[in-house]
Amino acid sequence: MTIREEQVLERIERARGRRARLRDDTIVLAHGSGGKATRTLVDAVFREAFANPVLDRMDDSARFAVNGVDLAFTTDSYVVSPLFFPGGDIGDLAVNGTVNDLAVAGATPLHLSAGFILEEGFPVESLRHITESMRAAAEAAGVDIVTGDTKVVQRGKADGCYISTSGVGVVTDPPSGALRPGDAVLVTGPIGEHGVTIMLARGELDLEADLASDTAPLGCLLAELRDACPGAVRRMRDATRGGVATVLNEIAADAGLAIAVDEGAVPVRPAVRGACELLGIDPMYVACEGRAVVVVAPEAEAAALAALRAHPLGAGAAVIAHVKDDPSGLVLLKTAFGGTRIVDLLAGDPLPRIC
């Protein structure tokens, strides 16, 4: 590392140490991006108001015990546009997203709730398609939708249909959470397919590609992984808004360690790469809805990769990075051209309403 590089890293570390300050007076789309702006809003408004030890862990799911039973509990609201897209719709997206938030916590998803905000004039036939997708997704994930709510707002006060799903699961095999240098970082399949599919489905680009959303329930895949390398799974995250880059940043920051990514090892389908180049965005930041990032102990790397690849939803799994001592909290990318650059959290929002 040159002296200049060291100074840059030092400045970044200092900046990250500062408490996030919310400078905006009004909500902007970037606050929903999953990147820096979201984090700032969450820290400055929600965590400030609701502070409690469970929330403060800021995991995909909240974890708590009730009468000795270790539960996971999570929620997500879905505002994806368009509602229907190749590979899925807002319905299976909502079920899979909630199931996956429970699965990456090492929980077995059990019961889901679904709240609908419908716009006056929304076709009942479309609603039936959505609920049928939800039913099929719930069946595939082995969960029941046990409670719900329906609200209707006037025309122009929503965009067809928004869905909020929450889920309860029982924690059976939580990841240890304790990363160490040398740990291997894997993705369970090619990245960015959901985000690019949504962009193309909006028709804003004059581009056609044979792409479909990767939306899928990850419970079984991650259970196979845990069985294949018991006790060696350090961390699991599903790479939704903000993509793999955002998840890696959060993992590195939580652990106070570095993650060194080998760009050439990151699986990206040619159609995704091509669309991203046209859009001027990095596939590392594009949302997946059926891909997880997992960190395993060094000795479990081969077994983890084999277990993932043996499952249909993990056929394209790859080792993409390793954990390093420093620079603490940062994600470095070794580019295909031999250089190294920092992969930071995005400030803005390349793709609004992706989920």
Add this chain to the structure above:
Amino acid sequence: MTIREEQVLERIERARGRRARLRDDTIVLAHGSGGKATRTLVDAVFREAFANPVLDRMDDSARFAVNGVDLAFTTDSYVVSPLFFPGGDIGDLAVNGTVNDLAVAGATPLHLSAGFILEEGFPVESLRHITESMRAAAEAAGVDIVTGDTKVVQRGKADGCYISTSGVGVVTDPPSGALRPGDAVLVTGPIGEHGVTIMLARGELDLEADLASDTAPLGCLLAELRDACPGAVRRMRDATRGGVATVLNEIAADAGLAIAVDEGAVPVRPAVRGACELLGIDPMYVACEGRAVVVVAPEAEAAALAALRAHPLGAGAAVIAHVKDDPSGLVLLKTAFGGTRIVDLLAGDPLPRIC
């Protein structure tokens, strides 16, 4: 009862026995009213798709056991307009509503989730007010908000802020559910205040009244009730959308018994009564957000009333009805003028976006 009356009742019973058929092609505001149209939509679309034994009970909360622990789980989406109104805002409404759905199931509310759908341009200061209300409401109800989500949609795709809350509680003392003729039906306070407050806050009526929403957490009040008459509580419901009339209809239908209401015994504040007369609506159908309907065994009537009245949130409690054998599933109202009329579910929606 005259022969004509008997014929009318018979016709109503036959109509109720028929399976609800959804005739609408598109969603209308009435589908969010909590009345007949909501029930038809829920039956024809959601229950049809998601059918499972827990959902099919159609309680305010879903109940299920996880490793032997009896849990309650509920969700609600809030789209109230305006967001701020005398006595509360969308924030405490969302927390209290979810807490109350757990409390009426005989559960101790424990943990809440909160999902926010924000419109681009929404003032951060307003969001802070809302989260502060949620914090205070959660504190008052003894629950933590442990997980959440934030989405942002473009201008014109929401109405400032929508909130979906879900809650998990542990079931400690569930009502028996088994109603019997002679049981007493109580409300925990004057009805219709929330709904009328929202109507007046919209400024659509040139009317001022010294009214505030009754939004409040009912956990403590209902725990006191259960302590005062152990084993004698048959049923508890919070009277939100559709008001006390809708809740009574659902209780009567579930039990296959009749409920005979004494109109003169129903507590309604003069300002609510006056506003309802101007609006041409019956206060029995107007939403409360801090009132419950409870059914207790005949011998517990006096103790239940005394226990409710001893608590600040139940000071205006009253016995309003008794359970009768027949006409099965119907709610009858003995009017102040000595007549009797049937109180049916409303087909339409007198007050959209009330919660």
